Amino acid sequence: MQRSITLSHAADWPGFRQAARTCLQAGLPPEAVHWQVADDAESDLFAAEPLPPEAAPADSASDADAAQAQAEVPATRVPRAFLALAEHAALHSDPERHALLYRALWRLAHEPALRHDALDPDLARLQRLAAAVRRDMHKMRAFVRFRAVDDGQAQPLHVAWFEPDHHIARANAQFFVQRFTQMRWAILTPDCSLRWDAGALQTGPGATRADAPPPDAGEALWLTYYRHTFNPARLKLDMMRREMPTRYWKNLPEATLIDGLARDAHERSARMVAAGGTVPQRRIAATR
Amino acid sequence: MLTESKLAILADAAKYDASCASSGTSARNSVGGRGIGSTEGMGICHSYAPDGRCISLLKILLTNYCQYDCLYCVNRVSSNVPRARFAVQEVVDLTLDFYRRNCIEGLFLSSGIIQSPDHTMERVVEVARVLREEHDFRGYIHLKTIPDASPELLQRAGRYADRLSINIELPTEQGLAALAPEKDGAAIQRSMGRLALHIDDARQQARDQRGRPGGAQIVSLPGRTRRAEAPRFAPGGQSTQMIVGADAADDRTILATSARLYGGYGLRRVYYSAFSPIPDASRALPLAAPPLVREHRLYQADWLMRFYGFTHDEIVPPAPGNGDEPRGSGMLSLEMDPKLAWAVAHPECFPVDLNTAPRERLLRVPGLGVRTVEKLLAARRVRRLRHADLGRLHLPLSKVLPFVAVTDHLPHDRLRAPARLRAQLAPAPVQTSLFA
Numbered sequence: 001m002q003r004s005i006t007l008s009h010a011a012d013w014p015g016f017r018q019a020a021r022t023c024l025q026a027g028l029p030p031e032a033v034h035w036q037v038a039d040d041a042e043s044d045l046f047a048a049e050p051l052p053p054e055a056a057p058a059d060s061a062s063d064a065d066a067a068q069a070q071a072e073v074p075a076t077r078v079p080r081a082f083l084a085l086a087e088h089a090a091l092h093s094d095p096e097r098h099a100l101l102y103r104a105l106w107r108l109a110h111e112p113a114l115r116h117d118a119l120d121p122d123l124a125r126l127q128r129l130a131a132a133v134r135r136d137m138h139k140m141r142a143f144v145r146f147r148a149v150d151d152g153q154a155q156p157l158h159v160a161w162f163e164p165d166h167h168i169a170r171a172n173a174q175f176f177v178q179r180f181t182q183m184r185w186a187i188l189t190p191d192c193s194l195r196w197d198a199g200a201l202q203t204g205p206g207a208t209r210a211d212a213p214p215p216d217a218g219e220a221l222w223l224t225y226y227r228h229t230f231n232p233a234r235l236k237l238d239m240m241r242r243e244m245p246t247r248y249w250k251n252l253p254e255a256t257l258i259d260g261l262a263r264d265a266h267e268r269s270a271r272m273v274a275a276g277g278t279v280p281q282r283r284i285a286a287t288r
Numbered sequence: 289m290l291t292e293s294k295l296a297i298l299a300d301a302a303k304y305d306a307s308c309a310s311s312g313t314s315a316r317n318s319v320g321g322r323g324i325g326s327t328e329g330m331g332i333c334h335s336y337a338p339d340g341r342c343i344s345l346l347k348i349l350l351t352n353y354c355q356y357d358c359l360y361c362v363n364r365v366s367s368n369v370p371r372a373r374f375a376v377q378e379v380v381d382l383t384l385d386f387y388r389r390n391c392i393e394g395l396f397l398s399s400g401i402i403q404s405p406d407h408t409m410e411r412v413v414e415v416a417r418v419l420r421e422e423h424d425f426r427g428y429i430h431l432k433t434i435p436d437a438s439p440e441l442l443q444r445a446g447r448y449a450d451r452l453s454i455n456i457e458l459p460t461e462q463g464l465a466a467l468a469p470e471k472d473g474a475a476i477q478r479s480m481g482r483l484a485l486h487i488d489d490a491r492q493q494a495r496d497q498r499g500r501p502g503g504a505q506i507v508s509l510p511g512r513t514r515r516a517e518a519p520r521f522a523p524g525g526q527s528t529q530m531i532v533g534a535d536a537a538d539d540r541t542i543l544a545t546s547a548r549l550y551g552g553y554g555l556r557r558v559y560y561s562a563f564s565p566i567p568d569a570s571r572a573l574p575l576a577a578p579p580l581v582r583e584h585r586l587y588q589a590d591w592l593m594r595f596y597g598f599t600h601d602e603i604v605p606p607a608p609g610n611g612d613e614p615r616g617s618g619m620l621s622l623e624m625d626p627k628l629a630w631a632v633a634h635p636e637c638f639p640v641d642l643n644t645a646p647r648e649r650l651l652r653v654p655g656l657g658v659r660t661v662e663k664l665l666a667a668r669r670v671r672r673l674r675h676a677d678l679g680r681l682h683l684p685l686s687k688v689l690p691f692v693a694v695t696d697h698l699p700h701d702r703l704r705a706p707a708r709l710r711a712q713l714a715p716a717p718v719q720t721s722l723f724a
Binding site: 113116117118119121124138141142143144145146147148158160175177178179180181182183218219220221222224225226227228229230231232233234235236237238239240243244252254258261262265269272273275 | 291292295296297299300302303304317318319320321322323324325326332333334335336337338339340341342343346347348382385386388389390391562564565566567568569580663666667669670671677680681
């Protein structure tokens with residue numbers, strides 16, 4: 001028996017979970033299931049989507065089905081830690097992620113000792129996928145840059161353009177909602193768009209960089225700060241690139257300054273050393 | 289003066305403080321509030337400067353006018369740098385503007401001492417108060433505390449700040465007396481002690497409240513559905529900074545001071561700041577910087593003390609006169625990281641059998657981090673660890689293999705020749721540029 005599963009979009013974790021459970025209960029081995037993602041997931045512009053529930057305990061949702069599941073396949077319950085891992089791994093851009101996840105689920109159900117084996121190649125690969133997704137989510141939280149746009153409302157709309165490596169935008173929405181609750185904002189990505197307005201989160205189709213606003217006047221202050229918080233006597237470009245990989249630079253306003261700052265750094269610090277010690281200009285009496 | 293010009297001067301003035309952490313505070317967000325801001329356990333670095341340092345907080349001084357004459361400091365009274373002073377509202381506006389752009393996690397505010405320590409501290413606290421009370425700002429606030437300020441002001445600072453810090457500045461009292469004549473080492477430590485007490489108190493009360501059966505739901509007064517919240521005091525704890533290379537203190541002395549601060553005041557972090565050439569330096573100081581790698585090694589050693597069970601006095605080889613130890617200078621090796629250097633100097637403690645050794649022995653193995661050790665402990669419950677398993681963990685094998693035994697690997701002979709081992713593991717010497 002062969003089965004083909006089509007998930008509604010690249011980040012469709014609930015869809016994957018549902019389908020995986022069904023396949024597992026039907027006793028379909030990994031090689032019998034083919035996973036794919038619908039290309040044109042959404043056609044509705046900014047279809048209203050309810051707020052994601054407050055991180056529900058990972059395996060509570062499965063409880064309802066658990067009784068039925070247990071009747072047929074005694075061991076479809078997987079460790080909670082695996083679900084957390086899988087939820088992240090499922091957002092990876094690797095097209096094989098769903099097949100890998102299902103194979104791991106299948107094996108966990110049939111090899112009870114597997115859950116403790118951190119060195120199993122399938123689990124280790126999932127760990128790496130999940131780690132890459134978590135890092136990408138963290139970098140999105142760090143590198144999204146909002147620019148205020150006056151769209152005729154009382155409060156400006158803050159708009160950002162961001163290009164993540166993986167399908168993380170939806171999964172990150174809650175972070176931005178909770179941080180910028182009192183702001184109106186939109187985050188545009190190639191995959192999907194998020195918009196928070198009047199206490200409601202909407203997700204919509206992907207966008208392009210052209211949909212995002214150009215720099216505003218206030219950004220100059222941020223650039224001034226970046227220029228001056230840099231210490232030219234300690235140039236460490238490799239360290240910077242490791243934490244802020246160059247692929248993110250195109251959407252970071254301050255990144256345009258890096259080349260110039262780096263170029264002048266040696267000369268500036270050599271000048272400081274060459275200038276030698278100076279004679280104090282003035283002394284005012286301490287008043288304490 | 290324009291805000292932009294002030295920002296340039298006061299960012300320049302603040303950048304020699306190494307601390308940038310926005311982590312370790314209580315989790316909160318702006319749902320149900322009037323403003324913006326959230327914190328989680330882990331802070332976020334929103335950008336990196338070409339010096340490799342993370343930009344997490346808007347790190348500025350309220351003013352760089354200062355009546356003190358600390359020789360290592362760019363803002364000392366006798367320095368010729370341009371001066372500026374922010375109004376409270378300017379700092380508040382800048383913080384909120386950068387935060388809305390998602391450029392920062394919050395504010396790190398410090399100040400030169402003007403008029404009096406109390407006057408200065410009062411202005412610093414006022415910025416935090418306006419952010420918290422008038423704008424309901426729930427992001428991160430780190431306030432640099434002025435050691436001579438009154439206990440009442442420290443108390444208020446702790447109510448608004450996530451983290452407080454007082455810089456110990458130099459590793460020894462003598463160093464402080466020589467380079468920062470107006471600063472009083474005893475007063476600095478008294479203030480640290482006071483902060484530590486407040487922080488512990490607030491934590492204890494929060495714990496008591498959580499621990500009570502029924503917790504926050506207990507109705508203690510008619511008409512009230514919740515107990516008053518435990519008073520907040522710097523939930524992110526306190527930290528400090530030591531300047532490295534401005535005086536003659538060796539690494540052994542520096543780490544001993546750190547160990548005393550961690551133990552005595554429960555500090556969250558000690559930051560090490562390699563003395564850096566500054567514009568308009570004092571003639572009393574070395575003009576060139578100590579190698580940045582020295583600062584890096586101190587951080588590594590600090591990590592060993594906090595997470596790997598090393599004590600401060602075993603990390604640095606004891607002072608000279610100890611026979612065959614080539615670098616008994618009281619300094620950390622610049623060529624090798626301190627854990628590797630310790631392992632090479634203690635062949636009698638190796639090899640460590642990864643299949644049987646307890647956690648604390650595994651933590652001593654060069655190249656094994658805390659998380660790797662946890663993975664190994666979990667994995668060996670279900671399998672015998674073999675050479676190939678180590679590869680799968682993406683370990684730095686050249687560093688690890690000489691020190692560990694697994695089912696199909698024993699390194700004995702290499703450990704018997706520590707000199708050769710050292711030569712193999714230390715990278716080839718390179719000409720280090722003054723500003724590399």
